[in-house]
Amino acid sequence: MVDQTTITAALNSIKTATEITNVLRESDLSIEEAELKLKLSDLVHALADAKLGMIRIEETLAGQEKRIAELEEALESKDTLVRHHDAYYRLDKKGKPSGVPFCLRCWENEYRKRQLVADISGIYNVCATCSHRYDLQRTTMT
Numbered sequence: 001m002v003d004q005t006t007i008t009a010a011l012n013s014i015k016t017a018t019e020i021t022n023v024l025r026e027s028d029l030s031i032e033e034a035e036l037k038l039k040l041s042d043l044v045h046a047l048a049d050a051k052l053g054m055i056r057i058e059e060t061l062a063g064q065e066k067r068i069a070e071l072e073e074a075l076e077s078k079d080t081l082v083r084h085h086d087a088y089y090r091l092d093k094k095g096k097p098s099g100v101p102f103c104l105r106c107w108e109n110e111y112r113k114r115q116l117v118a119d120i121s122g123i124y125n126v127c128a129t130c131s132h133r134y135d136l137q138r139t140t141m142t
C-alpha cells in the first residue's frame with residue numbers, strides 16, 4: 001500500500017533532480033570537474049529515488065485496479081449467489097442453488113468468489129485460496 005509519504009518522497013526526488021539540473025544548466029563553464037561529478041551523482045541518486053517511488057505507486061495502483069475489478073464482479077454476483085449449508089451457489093433459472101460450491105469464508109469476508117474443490121480424502125471440500133476445509137456433505141448439492 002502506498003501512502004501519501006511515498007508519493008511526497010517521489011515528488012521531492014523529482015524536484016531535487018530538477019533543481020540540480022537547473023544549477024548545472026545555469027552555471028558558467030568554470031564549474032570544477034569535481035563539483036560537476038558531485039552534482040551529477042546527486043542527480044542520479046535523486047532520479048533513482050524518484051523511479052523507485054513511482055514503481056511502488058504503479059504497483060499499488062495495479063493492485064487496486066485488480067481489487068476494484070473483483071469487487072465489481074462480486075457486486076454483480078451479489079444477487080445471484082445464495083448460501084446453502086456451508087457454501088454459496090449460483091441460482092438456477094428456477095431460483096434454486098445449483099452448480100459448483102463457492103467458499104463461504106472468502107465470500108463473506110472479502111467478497112471473493114472462490115470455487116471449492118474436493119480434496120483427495122473424499123471427506124472435505126477445500127478452498128484453494130484460503131485453504132479452509134469444509135465437510136463435503138455440507139458443501140455439495142444433492
Ligand SMILES: [Zn+2]
Pocket residue numbers: 103104105106107114127128129130131132
Ligand atoms: Zn476461501
